Amino acid sequence: MTEPMTSAALVGAEAIEEIPIGPEGSLWSDAWRLLRRRPIFIISSLLVILMVLIALFPGLFNFPGYNPRDCPLQDARLRPSAEHWFGTDLLGCDYYARVLYGTRVSIAIGIIVTTVATVVALIFGSIAGYYGGLVDTLIARATDVVFAIPLILGGILILSLVGQRGIMQVSAVLILLGWPTMLRLARSSVLAVKENDYVDAARALGASSFRIIRRHILPNALAPVIVYATITVGTIIAAEAALSFLGVGLQLPAISWGLMISVAQNRLRTDPHLLFFPGLFLSITVFAFILMGDALRDALDPKLR
Amino acid sequence: MDRIDPLDSYRPTLVKKETLLGRYLVRRILQFIPVFFVATAIIFLFVYLMPGDPIRALAGDRQMSPSTRQALRDRYDLDDPFHVQYVKYMGRLFTGDLGEDFRGQQVTEKLAAKLPVTMRLALMAFVFEVVIGILAGILAGVRKNGFMDNLVLASTLVVIAIPIFVLGFIAQYMLGVRLGVMPISYNPSRPTFSLLMPALVLGSVSLAYIARLTRTSLVENLRADYVRTATSKGLSRRRVVGIHTLRNSMIPVVTYLAIDLGALMGGAIITETIFNVPGIGREVYNAVRSQENAVVVGIVTFLVVVYMVANLVVDVLYAVLDPRIRYD
Numbered sequence A: 001m002t003e004p005m006t007s008a009a010l011v012g013a014e015a016i017e018e019i020p021i022g023p024e025g026s027l028w029s030d031a032w033r034l035l036r037r038r039p040i041f042i043i044s045s046l047l048v049i050l051m052v053l054i055a056l057f058p059g060l061f062n063f064p065g066y067n068p069r070d071c072p073l074q075d076a077r078l079r080p081s082a083e084h085w086f087g088t089d090l091l092g093c094d095y096y097a098r099v100l101y102g103t104r105v106s107i108a109i110g111i112i113v114t115t116v117a118t119v120v121a122l123i124f125g126s127i128a129g130y131y132g133g134l135v136d137t138l139i140a141r142a143t144d145v146v147f148a149i150p151l152i153l154g155g156i157l158i159l160s161l162v163g164q165r166g167i168m169q170v171s172a173v174l175i176l177l178g179w180p181t182m183l184r185l186a187r188s189s190v191l192a193v194k195e196n197d198y199v200d201a202a203r204a205l206g207a208s209s210f211r212i213i214r215r216h217i218l219p220n221a222l223a224p225v226i227v228y229a230t231i232t233v234g235t236i237i238a239a240e241a242a243l244s245f246l247g248v249g250l251q252l253p254a255i256s257w258g259l260m261i262s263v264a265q266n267r268l269r270t271d272p273h274l275l276f277f278p279g280l281f282l283s284i285t286v287f288a289f290i291l292m293g294d295a296l297r298d299a300l301d302p303k304l305r
Numbered sequence B: 001m002d003r004i005d006p007l008d009s010y011r012p013t014l015v016k017k018e019t020l021l022g023r024y025l026v027r028r029i030l031q032f033i034p035v036f037f038v039a040t041a042i043i044f045l046f047v048y049l050m051p052g053d054p055i056r057a058l059a060g061d062r063q064m065s066p067s068t069r070q071a072l073r074d075r076y077d078l079d080d081p082f083h084v085q086y087v088k089y090m091g092r093l094f095t096g097d098l099g100e101d102f103r104g105q106q107v108t109e110k111l112a113a114k115l116p117v118t119m120r121l122a123l124m125a126f127v128f129e130v131v132i133g134i135l136a137g138i139l140a141g142v143r144k145n146g147f148m149d150n151l152v153l154a155s156t157l158v159v160i161a162i163p164i165f166v167l168g169f170i171a172q173y174m175l176g177v178r179l180g181v182m183p184i185s186y187n188p189s190r191p192t193f194s195l196l197m198p199a200l201v202l203g204s205v206s207l208a209y210i211a212r213l214t215r216t217s218l219v220e221n222l223r224a225d226y227v228r229t230a231t232s233k234g235l236s237r238r239r240v241v242g243i244h245t246l247r248n249s250m251i252p253v254v255t256y257l258a259i260d261l262g263a264l265m266g267g268a269i270i271t272e273t274i275f276n277v278p279g280i281g282r283e284v285y286n287a288v289r290s291q292e293n294a295v296v297v298g299i300v301t302f303l304v305v306v307y308m309v310a311n312l313v314v315d316v317l318y319a320v321l322d323p324r325i326r327y328d
Helices: A001-010 A014-018 A027-036 A039-056 A093-130 A132-146 A151-159 A168-193 A197-204 A209-246 A255-266 A273-300 B017-049 B054-059 B065-075 B082-094 B107-144 B149-162 B164-176 B191-221 B225-232 B237-274 B278-291 B293-321
Strands: none
Touching: A014 B293, A027 A039, A027 A255, A027 A273, A039 A093, A039 A168, A039 A197, A039 A273, A093 A209, A093 A255, A093 A273, A132 A168, A132 B149, A151 A209, A151 B017, A151 B278, A151 B293, A168 B082, A168 B164, A197 A209, A197 B237, A209 A255, A209 B164, A209 B191, A209 B237, A255 B164, A255 B293, A273 B149, A273 B164, B065 B149, B107 B149, B107 B191, B107 B237, B107 B278, B107 B293, B149 B164, B164 B191, B191 B237, B225 B293, B237 B278, B237 B293, B278 B293
């Protein structure tokens, strides 16, 4: 049961359909029954699925003959029209095509960073929570150190030393700065689960520590981590856009919403559409993930019911 | 004759509360020291690893004689190994010297010049956060699932979901360009007025979080036994919520305010860039772009120290103010 649930936590959004429906009356089956009837959850997951589809197959949504890199300069700075739905940018590229293709890096970075950070947090969080003592102290101090460096400040510092900044470099830095919150959450969740009688029972039956963590603690400690991971995808997408906007994230000729907004910022008076459309897509994507995390929390946190 | 009490180890040791608090404070400060050094060393390591030759950047297009070059490299300790540079830097840091930029201006001077604007911006954002955030949270929390609750939950979710720079540009475009009711950038002759919009943008996300946090905390506390007791004693609803419940509900909000300081600093860089505010945030950004290592390290170290000390202070205040906090 651990395997499919972990993967659901990692991709957060689109794999939500795969959350296994446990035996009748379990937290997961209750949550699933509740979620199916929540319009907010349905709307947000549809939006997430749509965005992931655009990221995977932007060509499906684009019109034939419009290429985001095929830019006739005589068409520069056209306002939105039937021919160019979102207008054209400073170089004459079709803006609709560019905004579509920009989805790819945002979703990719959001999911890569969240996946790795969640895995790291779950591994070290359960080690710290389960064993306690010196290991716990060491992990806690490492967390404190990274925690002392705010995300955007640290991002600017580290990324400005990287000459070539692609998806991997930006993701690596965001992972480096992003794991502590997740780890603290996983640790406290493991600590709470550890006290349960069934953990003692498993130990009394001679189960190894690894088996206890994998089979008994992790599945039960996962709920808050999944909720937070879903929200984190949105937060990370926003952070990437902010870093690209400040000029320390992705570099041209990459197609990214943050970069588009950065280029458009001096054109606010003359060409507001250049700012509007990437901003709109960015906001909808972040919104969808955060909304979905919110709905998940309502369903998975029995205290709020 | 020795008498061994078999129950000795089971008896709770009675220690004065003051001693416990004192021990807690000492331990908390002892924890602070290594975190401080490792965090500054990490920051320094990244800057040390930065590519490119800052001396060449300083020279620009002009040629620089090798001896001048070497003199500058010596002056800024650029040929020393990492740990020597770091120790020298920390030594200067503790004497209040944050280094100087390549034009010979003290980082401390720069900070002093830029700090007031950023402080004003951050303070205004903070006031917006606390006043509007807590008020909205109370309105939402006193009647769970009511109209105000849903309104606050929905609107805060929208604010949280819109990235701060998109929000900044929307505000700038709508209020500044289209309606013309607000200045679109910082105006030194009317600082407070021209900072209203940047401050609201900077504080908006935290405002939304504070509103939600206050609401959740209030909803949870309103179910507590002591609230039922207060109500059954015949106290008015206003007093029950305002005095009894609210005080206890503020605990997570205060913690959040300390953590949030980091977001406020990061957000200030973006906000100051959008609205052209000549503060510390824009200074950091400019310094990174021109590879002024000394300025970046100086200011970022300063900000990180402020952040860490603020968190320490909040933890300590907590322990002093809330007798329920366990010192472990």
